[in-house]
Amino acid sequence: MIQWWQILLLTLYSAYQICDELTIVSSAGSPVFAGFVSGLIMGDVATGLAIGASLQLMVLGVGTFGGASRIDATSGAVLATAFSIAQGIKPEIAVATIAVPVASLLTYTDVLGRFSTTFFAHRIDAAVERFDYKGIERNYLMGAIPWAASRAVPVLLALAFGGSLVESLVAGVEQVQWLANGLTLAGRMLPGLGFAILLRYLPLKRNLHYLAFGFAITAMLMVVYANIQGLGGAVASMLEPVNKLLPEDAAVAFSNNFKGLPMIGIAIVGIFLSVQHYKNSQRTVVAAPASSVESEEIEDDEI
Template sequence: MEILWWQILLLTIYAGYQILDDLQFNIFGHPVFAGIISGLIMGDITTGLIIGGGMQLTILGVGTFGGASRIDANSGTVLAVAFSVALGMNPQQALATLAVPVASLMIQTDILARFTNTFFAHRIDAKIEKMDYKGIERNFLYGAIPWALSRAIPVFLALV
């Protein structure tokens, strides 16, 4: 089975959204939900639940404090589900060979997103000195863009 253009688009949009949800409400920011949503998009919810549940167990005891980066289990889940369904892989095999390594590599994009956010933080500092409240709000929202792109671009490139 081939991954269709609309599946690539939806998975990319979800990959960008899930990190924003993870930073705010954290409803759909868990690997189990990433597996369910990816499974729905790819047409195999069972595979999505198996891979998402496995990744959820992988990060169950991980707590990151003080701004430390952790593996991006959601992006790993999205890509593992997509390739598992498209290539007909065993979900356990996809979990071990795709989800965990991809999640580990995505730490680098997390660090890059955090680094680029300092640009907006400095702009906010300048807006505070000028008491430009609209500028503060605008730059605060702009800070979400690097977070979303740090997940969406690698997922898109992997799926294309």
């Protein structure tokens, strides 16, 4: 059961996240951040991060240009996390049955929010002609209302009235084992789909060596740290009989949690390559083109 204060906080966050994405851009509107906040509100941060990270990977290669709309994975992460924790739904099934359909449906409210703001845009144009600076500021801030409502209202209605519907839907899905297994598999495949979309739009043809290098570094670091984790487990098992002979306050504690180390190693390698690329770009002098007319061709890494 989702409590009223949890519904209120999730609704307020949903209203804020889209405004943050359009203005401040602090990453508070990203799916993984939405999973973290929703998990914190619902009391299970691990489940929230698992769902948010899955949706974040799914939309890695998805972007918008101009007035284009895309699926709202952030709101999908909010609802999937809330219902997954409140009703004990597996994260993979929550992603496939709740997050993805919600993210797709909220494309329509995104369009509604976009064209609703044109009302305030015309008022701003009129205020500019009158040199009404207060009117410009006021209408600019009021333009955030339809944007916030485009996310807050659907999330509020779903959390307040959709609990029984989601519960019956998931219960029916889990009774059909092959369907539940298929949705679980689909939920686990979505991050891979996100990577495939991202790789499709990256300039891989001329940077294939970097892709191979990153794959090799990842594989090697995972092997190295897996061995370190095994070594830590062996040391912990060796200390266990010693601790039995010692007083409780003198026991030697040992933690062998090395699960985050591969990503730390990859991040360090990434920072090193970024710094090297920056230094090389500072030293490189690009010659001016012979023609006075600047080329308007868009390179594949500028899309």
